Amino acid sequence: MPKIKEPTLLLNTDICKRNIRSMNNRVKQWGGYFRPHFKTHQSAQIGEWYKSEGVESITVSSFKMARYFALNGWNDITVALTATILNVDIINDLASKINLNILVEDNATIYALEAALDHPVGVFIKADTGYHRTGIDVSDLSVVKFVLNELKDKKKLIFIGFLTHAGNTYKCKKESEIIEITQNSLNKFLSLKAFLKDDFPLMQLSWGDTPSCSVFDNFYGVDEFRPGNFVFYDYMQSLIGSCMLTDIAVCLAAPVLAVHPVRNEMVMHAGAVHLSKDFVVLEDGTKSYGKAIRISNGKWDVDTVIGEVTSLSQEHGVISLKQNYYSDLNPGDVIGILPVHSCLTANLMKEFLTEDGNLISMME
Amino acid sequence: MPKIKEPTLLLNTDICKRNIRSMNNRVKQWGGYFRPHFKTHQSAQIGEWYKSEGVESITVSSFKMARYFALNGWNDITVALTATILNVDIINDLASKINLNILVEDNATIYALEAALDHPVGVFIKADTGYHRTGIDVSDLSVVKFVLNELKDKKKLIFIGFLTHAGNTYKCKKESEIIEITQNSLNKFLSLKAFLKDDFPLMQLSWGDTPSCSVFDNFYGVDEFRPGNFVFYDYMQSLIGSCMLTDIAVCLAAPVLAVHPVRNEMVMHAGAVHLSKDFVVLEDGTKSYGKAIRISNGKWDVDTVIGEVTSLSQEHGVISLKQNYYSDLNPGDVIGILPVHSCLTANLMKEFLTEDGNLISMME
Numbered sequence: 058m059p060k061i062k063e064p065t066l067l068l069n070t071d072i073c074k075r076n077i078r079s080m081n082n083r084v085k086q087w088g089g090y091f092r093p094h095f096k097t098h099q100s101a102q103i104g105e106w107y108k109s110e111g112v113e114s115i116t117v118s119s120f121k122m123a124r125y126f127a128l129n130g131w132n133d134i135t136v137a138l139t140a141t142i143l144n145v146d147i148i149n150d151l152a153s154k155i156n157l158n159i160l161v162e163d164n165a166t167i168y169a170l171e172a173a174l175d176h177p178v179g180v181f182i183k184a185d186t187g188y189h190r191t192g193i194d195v196s197d198l199s200v201v202k203f204v205l206n207e208l209k210d211k212k213k214l215i216f217i218g219f220l221t222h223a224g225n226t227y228k229c230k231k232e233s234e235i236i237e238i239t240q241n242s243l244n245k246f247l248s249l250k251a252f253l254k255d256d257f258p259l260m261q262l263s264w265g266d267t268p269s270c271s272v273f274d275n276f277y278g279v280d281e282f283r284p285g286n287f288v289f290y291d292y293m294q295s296l297i298g299s300c301m302l303t304d305i306a307v308c309l310a311a312p313v314l315a316v317h318p319v320r321n322e323m324v325m326h327a328g329a330v331h332l333s334k335d336f337v338v339l340e341d342g343t344k345s346y347g348k349a350i351r352i353s354n355g356k357w358d359v360d361t362v363i364g365e366v367t368s369l370s371q372e373h374g375v376i377s378l379k380q381n382y383y384s385d386l387n388p389g390d391v392i393g394i395l396p397v398h399s400c401l402t403a404n405l406m407k408e409f410l411t412e413d414g415n416l417i418s419m420m421e
Numbered sequence: 422m423p424k425i426k427e428p429t430l431l432l433n434t435d436i437c438k439r440n441i442r443s444m445n446n447r448v449k450q451w452g453g454y455f456r457p458h459f460k461t462h463q464s465a466q467i468g469e470w471y472k473s474e475g476v477e478s479i480t481v482s483s484f485k486m487a488r489y490f491a492l493n494g495w496n497d498i499t500v501a502l503t504a505t506i507l508n509v510d511i512i513n514d515l516a517s518k519i520n521l522n523i524l525v526e527d528n529a530t531i532y533a534l535e536a537a538l539d540h541p542v543g544v545f546i547k548a549d550t551g552y553h554r555t556g557i558d559v560s561d562l563s564v565v566k567f568v569l570n571e572l573k574d575k576k577k578l579i580f581i582g583f584l585t586h587a588g589n590t591y592k593c594k595k596e597s598e599i600i601e602i603t604q605n606s607l608n609k610f611l612s613l614k615a616f617l618k619d620d621f622p623l624m625q626l627s628w629g630d631t632p633s634c635s636v637f638d639n640f641y642g643v644d645e646f647r648p649g650n651f652v653f654y655d656y657m658q659s660l661i662g663s664c665m666l667t668d669i670a671v672c673l674a675a676p677v678l679a680v681h682p683v684r685n686e687m688v689m690h691a692g693a694v695h696l697s698k699d700f701v702v703l704e705d706g707t708k709s710y711g712k713a714i715r716i717s718n719g720k721w722d723v724d725t726v727i728g729e730v731t732s733l734s735q736e737h738g739v740i741s742l743k744q745n746y747y748s749d750l751n752p753g754d755v756i757g758i759l760p761v762h763s764c765l766t767a768n769l770m771k772e773f774l775t776e777d778g779n780l781i782s783m784m785e
Binding site for chain 1: 424426460502506507510526530679684734739751765769
């Protein structure tokens with residue numbers, strides 16, 4: 058293990074591989090197809106661990122990411138970001154090489170893409186089942202039909218089905234809330250199949266989000282599952298109820314810069330450019346940008362809590378030490394931070410250091 | 422101008438150069454030394470625009486950034502992040518090549534660095550003048566003396582003076598608040614000089630932060646100024662009172678993905694991995710991650726407001742359209758977002774596109 062001198066994102070490969078195996082098994086038990094989202098790790102090497110579990114198809118959040126994974130041997134990719142006519146060149150390029158699926162949600166784009174594409178691509182209609190970020194509201198069946206009518210006879214855009222992301226589960230605070238939101242969204246989503254089964258008997262339903270896939274078990278009727286964050290989980294997911302702290306596979310190692318016993322604080326070298334400014338609000342009202350714990354020789358222990366990261370500037374973070382905490386930690390020591398949102402932290406750090414001292418790289 | 426197809430950080434070079442010239446002139450008027458912070462742009466090419474104004478010395482926020490700018494011709498650099506014994510190798514390397522200044526704030530680190538360094542480096546003591554993030558509280562003169570006593574006779578660590586960052590100005594909502602906080606911090610800071618002038622007649626005071634340097638004018642007694650954000654400014658700085666919207670030199674171009682007239686929203690391809698999750702709270706209580714405006718052919722106009730970015734996920738942003746806003750914008754059109762925090766947005770985007778279609782790169 059190399060000596061850590063600057064903010065470094067540690068990856069516990071055992072936990073990570075266990076998370077992959079566990080989610081793969083869950084999806085198998087439901088009889089579903091696993092198309093994990095790769096936006097969290099963005100790493101060809103971590104992608105190989107999915108291949109070892111038999112995974113052949115993936116989801117990404119941008120065309121740039123699709124290109125990266127296509128270059129790294131993945132030939133069945135869904136880009137889960139609504140496509141527009143601006144993406145024609147890269148769609149044509151990717152669709153000539155791999156099985157590419159895209160997302161649409163408006164008739165003008167469908168019309169324009171059909172005219173501009175050289176190669177056929179699979180198409181999902183983005184469905185809004187309650188998150189209200191993007192997609193067609195599935196309760197409005199007249200709009201669903203209006204878009205399907207535009208799409209159904211196209212030669213380049215091959216209708217596959219509907220795709221939803223019940224991202225409102227991210228606002229949950231416990232398992233029972235996740236289950237309630239999931240059931241509501243799912244009911245809306247499944248009604249699409251009932252409504253359209255005569256005209257589109259092969260239509261697929263694709264489902265996303267880590268919280269629901271981690272705790273819900275009754276997905277009968279859904280064909281495909283696209284969770285992503287579960288590969289690392291994070292502090293936020295542990296508070297939502299998706300995982301335990303011991304399921305978190307990444308931890309930011311950060312040097313201590315100063316200790317301020319008078320105000321019960323510690324300052325570390327790790328800020329918004331390492332962790333991101335995403336935060337959670339704890340039960341007692343504390344706004345936390347990460348949970349500070351001890352690490353030793355690149356290994357962390359979630360039971361050795363130091364405190365919460367209560368403020369972040371560009372390169373600095375302030376840790377409010379837990380009550381009556383006595384510290385033997387000094388400037389130059391290295392502590393660990395369980396990140397609030399592992400997707401954003403990984404995206405900033407761009408590489409992982411494993412317990413064996415190996416560096417795992419991500420997409421540039 | 423190349424056609425914009427994905428989130429792209431636009432840079433208006435005229436505004437940027439005007440901001441540099443204007444701040445350089447302000448510091449000259451005060452009779453101060455300008456050592457601008459380069460953490461906002463992190464770009465060797467933009468650094469050259471400072472050189473044209475006669476700037477010879479800079480500030481950076483990490484040793485990694487110091488190495489980048491040293492490789493790009495800068496030979497007088499202050500690393501404004503408290504040093505620890507972990508940084509010995511890079512300090513030795515840099516100090517053998519350039520005039521390097523570092524920050525310290527505790528005796529154990531001073532002792533350890535003195536023993537481990539091969540080359541002399543300039544040293545500032547980090548002073549807390551009210552921000553309470555890091556540094557020695559300047560009101561506590563016994564601690565000041567305690568640290569100075571450790572530092573004063575060292576052979577490798579050459580005491581230069583005190584450095585402060587009155588980052589609490591970032592919480593201001595108008596010019597009068599900035600002036601009040603600045604005056605309070607400044608009074609504390611200047612009292613150091615009065616207290617120590619007999620023993621350390623050459624002692625320097627180094628002052629940071631864009632809000633105070635943008636609106637305050639009575640810095641008599643301060644030797645050096647290190648603002649950084651002013652190079653681009655941003656939406657937050659305009660609300661703090663440091664600048665006008667027309668002084669903002671960067672704007673994120675983002676494709677529209679969907680328009681939802683029913684809920685008066687638009688969805689764009691630009692999320693937390695482009696803008697960062699930093700936000701401002703507007704007067705009416707709206708939490709905004711950026712101000713959405715129109716752009717045309719790579720040029721933006723701050724008077725053509727579309728709405729506010731009210732939520733961000735990894736790659737998506739939702740814009741709440743301003744009241745009674747009628748939109749002729751459609752999926753595939755490109756809009757502009759004035760970023761809340763230009764330092765974090767630039768750090769994520771890693772390059773700038775100028776109005777002439779040139780790409781300006783940043784530190785990797």
